[in-house]
Each structure stands twice: as structure tokens, then as C-alpha cells.
Amino acid sequence: MRLSQYFLPTLREDPAEAEVISHKLMLRAGLIRKVASGIYTYLPLGLRALRKVENIVREEMDRIGAQEVLLPLVQPAELWQETGRWEKYGKELLRFKDRKEHDFCLGPTHEEVITDLVRGEVRSYRDLPLILYQIAPKFRDEIRPRFGVMRAREFIMKDAYSFDADEAGLFQTYQRVYEAYERIFSRCGLKFKAVLADTGAIGGSESHEFMVLAETGEDRLAICSACGYAANVELAEVKAVYSYPEETERPLEKVSTPGVRSVEEVSSFLGVSPSRLVKTLLYLADGEPVAVLVRGDYELNEIKLAKVLGAQGLKMADAETVKRLTGAPVGFAGPVGLSVKRILADFSVRGLKNFVTGANQADVHYINVNYGRDFPEPGFYDLRTAEEGDPCPRCGRPLSLTRGIEVGHVFKLGTQYSATMGATFSDREGKERPFVMGCYGIGISRTVAAAIEQNHDSAGIIFPEEIAPFKALLLTLGKEPALMEASEKIYQTLTQAGVETLWDDRDERPGVKFKDADLIGLPYQLIVGKKFLETGQVEVKRRASGERQVLAPSEVVSYLGGKGP
């Protein structure tokens, strides 16, 4: 492709709307343009990168025997009503009516559609296992789209669904997909980690997330370098043992703490370490009030809490509810005399004596609080978020925390969709059984963004070779006929040899061409300029290392791995 005719609008300056690096670079390098919040157009260069990722995914999915289909983006309400998700899914599901006033939605995921397809067509255990996948747009009306295509409302996803006869089959299929994912992200040139994950809204029994390691990632990961345990912190079990020195219980006492609410404030006001504070958090679990006690220096994990409570919907009590339950404004809740029926505590509170809590009264805290004496002993559970240095739940060595971008997610679904939708097959004995399902996603557009987040420098993108839109950029520096002729010849030769080459044949100064070259980040830059006129040699610069070497034009093709004539 000749750059003089290629639709590649690059920007000199960072667009004001972009905050994270991948977003800035994708806009500046002419990969994407925004149409509305969370909705993007892919320009030719961006689309090529997207297609590279898609093709890797396609090859690896096909390799494990998965078959590609294309499911509709627009889906009828009836299917969603069958599984109950029409009501449960929430506002991310964009609903609308057609001209006949029938309800439809834009597909945020496709379990219903695929299960509907398979229940109609697959009758026998002989046809199993079956893995179907698609690479297609999804729409999720995210509350807050951000970071460009990293968290967009419309995005490209590969979603796969597996159907097995039994749990053992699902186990094997899950394993095969898991391994395919490892190959996919390795081939994309990414540093990633598969971690244990929560199953969230999709549901299911076991799940792993594939995380691209990056500082800007929205997820926190707990990793054990000793035994290889890796989990999203939202899930990571805390097995810490808390040993508190023996203390005699001192008399309960009220202290005046005017306007002092947060753990930090109380801690510095009373001159007591946050670990001697117990915060009382009020939640509504399916509408029922619950109080949760967590040591002041730890963070409550809402996912763990929801699981312990078996609650579908869990939300923090709003200021009014807090006032109603405690009789005090937010910031002064405590377990002593609290009229909430259910009180839970994190293990970190067990054994703690003479701690500080709110007194359910404005501007007052209690000191020397002891459970069992001042309020009934609560049930103790693992309710806090894992922290750096907590013992690994598997081997006990200290965990380290890092950040990641979720690019893939695999779930064991079991029979929850097939059973509710009546998707069954005949087993060997002729008995009807529900399919045992799995589902497997990859954010294609997010993978491109994550790759850029992980591979860039101050000058621009450094595309990993496998997903680069082109392999090489040929830069012609100058207008002399000899340069243009030689460049043309190199360009033709490379193209014919199957080396995807973009030729910067524009009438621009060298500086402009170099800046754009580094910005768009193709792996190789082939420079034909003054030195070529002097020596007849082409200078090859690797974008990643900056390493340069000179080659005769005839050597360039084989250097870049082109096919011979």
C-alpha cells in the first residue's frame, strides 16, 4: 500500500479526550476515531490490526475443532425471558421495540441464542462434544465507557460455547480451550497470566481470566511466585492467621469524636493504629440489612460477602438507610446496640480485644469494645480483599499483587442454560439429558488496545510482529528519480514475496516520515535515502530495539522472511 493514497490520518498532539496511553496512541496513529461515547470507527490501519488478532484466534479455535458461526446482534426478548435474564441483566442490556412493538435487545453475549440453536438441531450424544464460536460485535450499555476501545460499549468479541454430554467432557473441553487461549495470547506477543476468577453475571462453577499484565489494568491480581497460584483479588482467599496478644478486657467507654468519621480520621484523632479499629459497613442484601465488621486497615470484598450471604443483589446502604438503622449519620456505625439482625465479621476481627468502633451516635465512638461482652459474638468469615504479603492460599508463601487487563475469560457453565431452556440430547441409554456447557470469550478489540498498552515507547506504538497491521514501512527520503525507482522496485518485490509493506511515498520531509513511522510502530522500517544514493544499500531499523543494519536491496526480502520467487 502506498501511504500517499492510504487513509491514515495521524495526529501530532494527544487528543484531549484520551487519558491512557493505548487510547492516545490509537487515536494519534490513525487506528480509530470516536463516533459517540464508547463507540468507535476502525480506520484501515486499525482494522488490519484487529484482523490479525482475529485470524490468530480463528486459527487456534479451528485447531481445537471449534467451528465458526455468526449469530445475530439483534435478539428477541423471548429468549432472554426464558432464562430470566430479560429482568435480571440490568441496564447494560440495551432493549428496544421494533415497528410491531415487539421487544428486542442488542446482544451483550449469546448464551440464549446459541442454546436455542443447539437445542433445535442437536439430538444425540454422538454429536458431542460441539464447540461453536463467532467473532462479532457485542453491545453492552456500560455505565461508564472509558479508555477508548478498552472499555467500549460496542466492541468486537470472540465468543465460544461448548456442549458436552457430561462434566468429564466439559472438563476436557475447558482444558482444550484454556490451552488454545494460552497459544493465542502468546502468539499476540503479550505478557499475560491466567488467573482464577469470579463467574459474575454469566454464572457457572469455575472460571479463569486471561490477564495482560499492565499498570493501567483495571483488575488487581494476587500471584504467588513460589507455587504459581494466581487469582483475581476479588476471589483470592485470605488464609492469614491473626494472632493478637492476650489482653484483659477493659471497660467500655464512649469518647467524643466530633466530625471524625473515616478510619484515617478516627485513627489519627485517637492516636490509635487503624488495626485497632473495626469498621462497621452496612449493606442491603436482597433488601435485607446486614452489618459487616472488618478491621480498620483492611478492605471489604463485596464478592466474598455476597457469596457468604447467598445474596443475588448486594448494595451498600445509602445515607438514609444508615441513619434509619443506626440512628446516626454515616461514619458512626458500630455493632454495640445495633438493631440489625445479621452481623458478620471478617476473620481479622476474631481474637481482637479492646477495639474502637462507632457508637451509633453522631460524633461519638466507643473504645475498648469486645465482642461477646458488648455485643453478641458474630459469625466469622473470609470477607476481606487479599493484600500484598498475605499468605498464598495454596502454599502459604507471601502473595504479590499486580495489575492486569482482562482480555479473555473462560467459564464452566454446567447445565444452567440448557436446563432452563430445555436443551437436551439423548444419551447412550436413550435418556434425555441437558447439555453440559462452557463459554469462552476474548475481547478482540481490547486485545489490540492491551497490546499497545504493553508495547509502546515515548515515540509511539511498537506492534508485536504477529499483530502488526503491516510488517514493514518503506520510507523514501527524497524525490530523486533514482530513489523513487529503487523504492518502487523494493516495494514490488516485497509485496510479491508476501511481505506486507506500507510505502511512505509521500512528498514529506524526512523528519515527518520518521515521526509517523515510529508513531504507527510497524516492526521494520526500510530507509531509502541519501545513504542509498551513496552506497546502494537499504538501512533497516527494527522499531522495537532501534537496532539498525544495512542490506543490499536483494537481501531485504529474505531478511524479512519473504517467500522466494
Add this chain to the structure above:
RNA sequence: CGGGACGUAGCGCAGCCUGGCAGCGCACCCGCUUGGGGUGUGGGGGGUCGGCGGUUCAAAUCCGCCCGUCCCGACCA
């Protein structure tokens, strides 16, 4: 949805407080110049100042409502 910021040429911004000719840089078009890291120079085109309403002799500027965008928190590939 709560909290914060912003909306002026394609992009990045100034002007607004204190109402009075709509500006700067980049990009774009024409000329000359230059030609290995965003060359220099001369000329030129491009604006419902987010929208609607109000105040005023006069509104980008003051007031009200609305829309949009971005950032921070609860969702997810």
C-alpha cells in the same frame, strides 16, 4: 446514578472573571525555499463560539434549562 472538570476552525488551546472587531499554534490550499528526525518564508481559505431561552443598546463572555464529552466510584471481554 453520585462527585469533579470541560465544550471557541479538522486537532491542541487562549479569550469569559471586568459584555463592545473571534484570536494563536498545528493541519489544509497556492508560491518560493528546504530535503536523514515534525525546514524556513510569503499569501490564502475555513467559525450557527455545543443547543435553546433570558438579561442588555450590545452576549463566546452574565443568568436559566437542555445536550454532549472526559475523569473518579458501583459493571465487564
